[in-house]
Amino acid sequence: MNRIVKLSMVIFFLSICSCRQEKAEGPDYYVIPVVDTGVEVHLYEMMGIKKEYLSEKTKRGKEDADYNYDSNQPSYTKLNSEGASLPDSTEKWALIRDNITGRVWEAKTADGSIHDRNTFFTFEEAQDHVDWLNSIKYGGFSNWRIPNLKELSSIIHFEKKFPSSNTDYFKNQYSSFYWSSTECVDDNRFAWGILFQRGVALNHFKKVRYCFRAVCIENEAFEHVKLFGDQTIRFKDNGDGTVTDYSTGLMWQKDCSKNKTGEKKKNKFKWHDARVFSEESDYAGYTDWRLPNIKELISIVDYRKEYPAIYSIFNDTIDNGDFMSSTPNGKSQCPYILPLKNGDFDIAGTPSYIRLVRNFTE
Structure with missing residues (x-):
């Protein structure tokens, strides 16, 4: 434990x-355990x-x-499209569970599907995408969201570059900007995200298309969020x-x-x-x-x-x-x-x- x-x-x-x-209004998803930088x-x-x-x-x-x-070293599990665990040796998976934070991430593909890494999104289109994931209960989850900036930064591997992430699990990751749900306080036409070229935070205009990866949360981690909110x-x-x-x-x-x-x-x-x-x-x-x-x-x-x-x-x-x-x-x-x-x-x-x-x- x-x-x-x-x-x-x-x-x-x-x-x-x-x-x-x-307490914050609604679940405070900014409450998240600290994962080691790698x-x-x-x-x-x-x-x-x-x-x-x-x-x-x-x-x-x-x-x-x-x-x-x-206890805080990065630890991930590959999941299939039904949310079941897969061995690390598998070469095809639909989701990635972060075993430290309890977040479950959408895996990106190179197959031309809606999950393809070459499908880019405006901020509004990213929200439409998570609405669709929830409508089909993708992976058995119905709480898909745009990740906030803390959640997105939790998967940065700060020793790696181009991209700064663990590509053994986050396959097909671009070294590009990925949207978060965190809006700029002084101008909500802009939102924050992570540039995975070198693991830094930037903000961009919401109407421009960039990379995006959806996230949801498991029940035990949600209890952590509710308590410490x-x-x-x-x-x-x-x-x-x-x-x-x-x-x-x-x-x-x-x-x-x-x-x-x-x-x-x-x-x-x-x-x-x-x-x-x-x-x-x-x-x-x-x-x-x-x-x-x-x-x-x-x-x-x-x-x-x-x-x-x-x-x-x-x-x-x-x-x-x-x-x-x-x-x-x-x-x-x-x-x-x-x-x-x-x-x-x-x-x-x-x-x-x-x-x-x-x-x-x-």
Whole structure:
């Protein structure tokens, strides 16, 4: 039993006694477990540098590849058109189940059907497609949707490029833009999506045709969504400058404005300094802090807001800055960053803010 399921059981009993209910209207599908990024190689290895040639300070700065947790490693199962499991060796499948998030994805084909990867959709046509999938109960499911940006980013494999996904399961994947249901807050004529060329978030005009992959959710995962859609149950302010997110099993630094670096004590860090600072911090009495990977940073974004696009329990004074992750991009030799103004994520080498994270243990 992974730590997300364990925590769900604990918080379920707490929720029975909860007197405050601040749930989103309808299911909050933005509630989703954090899947590992898939990065297993260090940036210096991507650059062809041997570890013995690194400085001692550089060795102290751990990165994404140093923090792989077995319970959150990407895990998928191939399904047929009736929703039944298939062996990994099968060469033809209709659906892909994400065993970590409980989401079930439409498989793309190269057979000229409606599922063909060369069938492109406007935003409205993508909605028509999921309506059709629901009408025929495709795969035995009747809750097909356009995936939101968090769901779509959950299937990014950040070590892979062209496309940045696991093509052993997500076969016929283009390195192109794929629609999400997440509309731009400041202009709903545009919606967000993922460019799978390198795993970054972009937004596009809804009337242009792009790639699209539908998603639905299994019952157990839906219970997770219903429970933690109430933010008073999902988050706990620990009163010591930290916030626990029970839906992901992570503890966060609440106010990161006090993180300083260099002689001038600036808030913005270079990537190397950010990793060392995080690794050696004893903030709030804990000594196992780290720099979050990009998927962990995405987990605390509230895409229904902007300036800042973050859940309201994080009330620090840095509202709209770029936040740095421990996830490197090998080609650019820069980390992935997440700007809080709107929650998009990209690759950048400029100094950025940091927010400490650690695994929550009872």
